Amino acid sequence: xxxxxxxxxxxxxxxxxxxxxxxxxxxxxxxxxxxxxxxxxxxxxxxxxxxxxxxxxxxxxxxxxxxxxxxxxxxxxxxxxxxxxxxxxxxxxxxxxxxxxxxxxxxxxxxxxxxxxxxxxxxxxxxxxxxxxxxxxxxxxxxxxxxxxxxxxxxxxxxxxxxxxxxxxxxxxxxxxxxxxxxxxxxxxxxxxxxxxxxxxxxxxxxxxxxxxxxxxxxxxxxxxxxxxxxxxxxxxxxxxxxxxxxxxxxxxxxxxxxxxxxxxxxxxxxxxxxxxxxxxxxxxxxxxxxxxxxxxxxxxxxxxxxxxxxxxxxxxxxx
Amino acid sequence: xxxxxxxxxxxxxxxxxxxxxxxxxxxxxxxxxxxxxxxxxxxxxxxxxxxxxxxxxxxxxxxxxxxxxxxxxxxxxxxxxxxxxxxxxxxxxxxxxxxxxxxxxxxxxxxxxxxxxxxxxxxxxxxxxxxxxxxxxxxxxxxxxxxxxxxxxxxxxxxxxxxxxxxxxxxxxxxxxxxxxxxxxxxxxxxxxxxxxxxxxxxxxxxxxxxxxxxxxxxxxxxxxxxxxxxxxxxxxxxxxxxxxxxxxxxxxxxxxxxxxxxxxxxxxxxxxxxxxxxxxxxxxxxxxxxxxxxxxxxxxxxxxxxxxxxxxxxxxxxxxxxxxxxxxxxxxxxxxxxxxxxxxxxxx
Ligand code: SF4
Ligand code: SF4
Ligand code: SF4
Ligand code: SF4
Ligand code: SF4
Numbered sequence: 001x002x003x004x005x006x007x008x009x010x011x012x013x014x015x016x017x018x019x020x021x022x023x024x025x026x027x028x029x030x031x032x033x034x035x036x037x038x039x040x041x042x043x044x045x046x047x048x049x050x051x052x053x054x055x056x057x058x059x060x061x062x063x064x065x066x067x068x069x070x071x072x073x074x075x076x077x078x079x080x081x082x083x084x085x086x087x088x089x090x091x092x093x094x095x096x097x098x099x100x101x102x103x104x105x106x107x108x109x110x111x112x113x114x115x116x117x118x119x120x121x122x123x124x125x126x127x128x129x130x131x132x133x134x135x136x137x138x139x140x141x142x143x144x145x146x147x148x149x150x151x152x153x154x155x156x157x158x159x160x161x162x163x164x165x166x167x168x169x170x171x172x173x174x175x176x177x178x179x180x181x182x183x184x185x186x187x188x189x190x191x192x193x194x195x196x197x198x199x200x201x202x203x204x205x206x207x208x209x210x211x212x213x214x215x216x217x218x219x220x221x222x223x224x225x226x227x228x229x230x231x232x233x234x235x236x237x238x239x240x241x242x243x244x245x246x247x248x249x250x251x252x253x254x255x256x257x258x259x260x261x262x263x264x265x266x267x268x269x270x271x272x273x274x275x276x277x278x279x280x281x282x283x284x285x286x287x288x289x290x291x292x293x294x295x296x297x298x299x300x301x302x303x304x305x306x307x308x309x310x311x312x313x314x315x316x317x318x319x320x
Numbered sequence: 321x322x323x324x325x326x327x328x329x330x331x332x333x334x335x336x337x338x339x340x341x342x343x344x345x346x347x348x349x350x351x352x353x354x355x356x357x358x359x360x361x362x363x364x365x366x367x368x369x370x371x372x373x374x375x376x377x378x379x380x381x382x383x384x385x386x387x388x389x390x391x392x393x394x395x396x397x398x399x400x401x402x403x404x405x406x407x408x409x410x411x412x413x414x415x416x417x418x419x420x421x422x423x424x425x426x427x428x429x430x431x432x433x434x435x436x437x438x439x440x441x442x443x444x445x446x447x448x449x450x451x452x453x454x455x456x457x458x459x460x461x462x463x464x465x466x467x468x469x470x471x472x473x474x475x476x477x478x479x480x481x482x483x484x485x486x487x488x489x490x491x492x493x494x495x496x497x498x499x500x501x502x503x504x505x506x507x508x509x510x511x512x513x514x515x516x517x518x519x520x521x522x523x524x525x526x527x528x529x530x531x532x533x534x535x536x537x538x539x540x541x542x543x544x545x546x547x548x549x550x551x552x553x554x555x556x557x558x559x560x561x562x563x564x565x566x567x568x569x570x571x572x573x574x575x576x577x578x579x580x581x582x583x584x585x586x587x588x589x590x591x592x593x594x595x596x597x598x599x600x601x602x603x604x605x606x607x608x609x610x611x612x613x614x615x616x617x618x619x620x621x622x623x624x625x626x627x628x629x630x631x632x633x634x635x636x637x638x639x640x641x642x643x644x645x646x647x648x649x650x651x652x653x654x655x656x657x658x659x660x661x662x663x664x665x666x667x668x669x
Contacts, residue, residue, distance in 0.1 A: 028650075122366070122367055126459055226596075240587060
């Protein structure tokens with residue numbers, strides 16, 4: 001990724017930005033870590049590969065953090081989904097587009113930790129190697145090879161915008177071919193099940209939630225200065241990890257990210273109990289697409305689905 | 321020391337279940353955590369430490385403190401069998417000692433008249449802990465920085481070593497020894513078994529990271545409260561509660577009232593110093609408004625304040641926070657960063 005390093009050095013040198021948020025090598029084999037690059041020397045630490053899971057744009061809006069407090073012009077390395085978050089922030093008036101410099105990067109997908117640990121049945125993976133279409137996972141007493149596709153995030157497998165549609169600079173060669181036959185396959189198949197089966201699955205999944213809010217806090221679209229779950233005077237929703245309370249949290253959160261989720265998968269990766277969060281968020285995305293013909297984070301001039309009104313929108317959910 | 325064949329474990333667990341509610345590492349969703357088991361076949365032996373810590377067994381994430389209605393107040397009592405936990409690693413058995421200092425054991429508290437938590441005590445006081453040796457420490461394990469060891473027995477009543485075809489049991493506390501005496505179907509462990517244990521211990525220790533002297537951490541932390549290092553450390557933290565919720569030693573809780581009309585209950589729930597509302601006061605003022613302040617609190621509590629109160633650090637090096645942090649904020653690196661930090665402040669002013 002020498003090109004990335006060079007580009008960042010250049011924009012730091014030209015004082016185009018005060019800081020560049022990117023990824024550096026993490027301490028675990030499958031985790032890159034966010035880094036804040038202020039000097040040309042630090043730019044050497046930048047990497048980009050399949051371990052760069054986080055959607056770094058989340059640092060742009062989170063209230064009361066050093067990053068949004070101290071820097072005026074922020075550069076940020078973005079994958080496809082991350083660049084869509086910047087579009088979202090712009091149309092939602094959270095940032096001024098001209099204050100952010102986007103360094104787009106073609107993305108071949110990022111690893112999903114939970115898929116990895118399932119492949120090795122919970123054993124510890126100490127190292128890995130990518131060999132063309134395959135990944136070799138290495139542990140203390142094992143080595144196994146799997147198709148790379150099996151360990152990528154579900155979001156990546158259905159991603160239609162891997163080349164950071166919104167960018168100021170682009171590093172490398174765009175991945176021209178994006179072939180996603182059916183982005184909603186999982187959702188549609190799930191939808192075919194009986195309502196009892198679906199309810200049973202949702203209950204089982206969401207009963208695992210430990211209410212740590214990692215999903216919310218990594219999510220670029222969750223930037224409310226005060227989240228509804230934090231309202232405690234009076235308390236708006238139950239705070240126990242019982243499924244009845246957790247499900248309310250997730251249902252409301254999904255309504256709040258309706259037409260705003262960019263399917264970056266950051267929430268899924270962050271969840272310490274591997275909850276299937278996408279089963280709800282992707283369904284909501286599909287509804288928004290079908291009803292309002294809107295996809296979040298694509299058109300920087302289009303009003304967000306939930307902030308506009310159009311006469312011929314389907315209203316069957318109101319009128320029955 | 322006695323031993324049983326691995327294939328006979330279910331008999332032993334059955335014997336244990338007669339007198340105890342038994343918790344052990346088992347599948348919980350896609351993860352492995354301590355859960356109440358009904359048979360030995362549910363136990364996962366093939367892992368080192370569980371994804372979630374066992375604190376939930378004694379300090380549940382949500383727990384009813386009392387209920388009220390027209391009939392008056394009802395405080396929960398424990399009418400069940402006492403708790404036994406199977407398969408706890410040293411980093412977890414040590415964490416129970418720490419939590420017991422906070423919740424239970426007034427003798428260890430600076431002031432002997434301090435509050436003792438009845439909810440903790442009714443579960444912890446008569447429990448039976450089976451510590452288990454870690455034959456294969458993970459790459460995230462660093463118990464050796466905090467006086468721990470994959471084969472240490474501290475905090476266990478009975479210590480168990482898995483020698484591939486046998487489990488070797490050693491009574492550690494009086495309670496543990498007495499329990500083992502009751503079980504009549506075990507063989508005596510032999511010299512060969514002891515040699516095997518010594519060998520396993522050596523291998524396990526070889527997997528641990530280089531030992532780090534964390535003693536200076538306390539003093540260092542006392543001096544850096546208002547140093548810019550906290551900005552550096554906290555910059556990438558997104559203030560979720562993942563690290564504190566999986567931690568076996570974090571023990572902050574919130575109290576929430578749920579009621580309607582004349583009926584209701586008071587619950588206590590895990591809370592996290594990482595959350596913005598953790599310290600928000602009724603006036604709306606929040607003394608820890610910034611992410612930096614909250615990250616500092618978490619680390620100061622672990623490596624400074626707890627030492628002031630209980631003469632030890634509040635971390636066992638289990639590595640769970642390292643595994644779950646979504647931004648790879650690795651507490652091992654933070655510790656090193658603090659130890660290496662050169663204080664910028666001029667001591668004279
Ligand atoms: S809900 Fe999840 S997938 Fe959607 S934007 Fe937020 S973090 Fe990304
Ligand atoms: S990250 Fe997972 S466990 Fe935490 S609140 Fe979200 S869904 Fe629940
Ligand atoms: S702080 Fe981290 S390493 Fe220490 S006890 Fe808690 S989870 Fe384990
Ligand atoms: S930290 Fe030490 S005691 Fe805990 S699981 Fe790892 S090796 Fe075992
Ligand atoms: S898990 Fe990581 S990001 Fe979340 S609060 Fe802890 S240190 Fe911060």
